[in-house]
Amino acid sequence: LRMEGALQRALQRQEFLLHYQPVVDIATGNVSGVEALLRWKPHGRPMVAPSDFIPLAEETGLIVPIGEWVLETAMAQQVAWLRRGLPPVRVSVNLSARQFLGQDVAQRVAALLAKTGCDPRWLTLEITESVLMQNPAAAAETMARLANMGVQLAIDDFGTGYSSLASLKRFPIHSLKIDRSFVSDLTQDADDAAIVNAVIALAHSMKLNVIAEGVETSEQLAFLHEHGCDQMQGYCFSRPVEPQGIEALLRAAEAA
Numbered sequence: 001l002r003m004e005g006a007l008q009r010a011l012q013r014q015e016f017l018l019h020y021q022p023v024v025d026i027a028t029g030n031v032s033g034v035e036a037l038l039r040w041k042p043h044g045r046p047m048v049a050p051s052d053f054i055p056l057a058e059e060t061g062l063i064v065p066i067g068e069w070v071l072e073t074a075m076a077q078q079v080a081w082l083r084r085g086l087p088p089v090r091v092s093v094n095l096s097a098r099q100f101l102g103q104d105v106a107q108r109v110a111a112l113l114a115k116t117g118c119d120p121r122w123l124t125l126e127i128t129e130s131v132l133m134q135n136p137a138a139a140a141e142t143m144a145r146l147a148n149m150g151v152q153l154a155i156d157d158f159g160t161g162y163s164s165l166a167s168l169k170r171f172p173i174h175s176l177k178i179d180r181s182f183v184s185d186l187t188q189d190a191d192d193a194a195i196v197n198a199v200i201a202l203a204h205s206m207k208l209n210v211i212a213e214g215v216e217t218s219e220q221l222a223f224l225h226e227h228g229c230d231q232m233q234g235y236c237f238s239r240p241v242e243p244q245g246i247e248a249l250l251r252a253a254e255a256a
């Protein structure tokens with residue numbers, strides 16, 4: 001209950017911030033984008049991890065205004081990097097169940113794109129597989145509207161839900177993100193390796209881009225490279241960092 005009150009006041013107290021984790025093209029090693037990840041730093045207290053407050057925010061409905069702040073901040077950051085002379089950076093934003101199914105998210109995204117001046121072609125929205133499957137008909141309609149605006153859509157935590165790849169055909173999806181639970185034991189567990197391979201092969205047969213999450217070791221990276229995975233995120237390349245860290249990374253890449 002105290003947490004709920006604190007979370008309620010966090011927006012007006014400006015206690016939220018975004019970190020960004022690079023998304024790396026496996027074949028070239030280039031940073032092709034970043035994922036925005038929410039952080040909560042209550043005044044005078046240590047950072048609270050998203051897993052410790054997003055479920056509560058979701059339950060109480062606070063995730064809707066918080067998610068709105070995340071969208072606007074990430075879009076504004078995309079524009080700010082561009083204005084600072086960097087090449088365009090694709091920014092991915094996570095959408096919660098309530099944000100995606102409980103409100104007119106396409107209308108909200110359109111309004112925020114207009115407000116920030118962000119080009120929709122550089123925005124990716126991530127929806128988890130389980131949210132997609134909660135209401136496939138509504139999800140398909142919302143995604144069609146977002147895709148028509150030029151926004152890219154990614155399925156997050158793929159493999160943890162119950163959708164078949166065949167059922168994904170009805171959604172205008174651009175990317176699949178392989179959940180890190182499959183990546184972590186990739187080089188030890190033959191079942192996980194088989195799952196990852198199957199997802200890569202089938203995604204490619206559907207002309208989808210595949211991103212592996214939670215890549216921590218060079219052995220995992222080598223496996224993914226060998227099996228044709230397109231992109232990766234993980235501590236192996238970089239943890240989520242402040243916006244300045246992303247800018248430094250992009251400037252270093254330009255200079256190289």
Ligand code: G
Binds near residue numbers: 036037049067094
């Ligand atoms: O950054 P971290 O690994 O701690 O994130 C933990 C979880 O919180 C992940 O599942 C991630 O998708 C989720 N998350 C991070 N930022 C956001 C956000 O802005 N909105 C929503 N809905 N979920 C987020």
Ligand code: G
Binds near residue numbers: 021
């Ligand atoms: O569910 P989502 O994919 O949005 O979650 C992203 C989360 O994964 C973030 O909380 C981020 O901090 C975390 N993460 C990113 N890279 C790694 C990694 O290499 N290993 C682990 N264990 N977590 C990671």
Ligand code: MN
Binds near residue numbers: 035094126156
């Ligand atoms: Mn994500």
Ligand code: NA
Binds near residue numbers: 157180213
């Ligand atoms: Na994920």
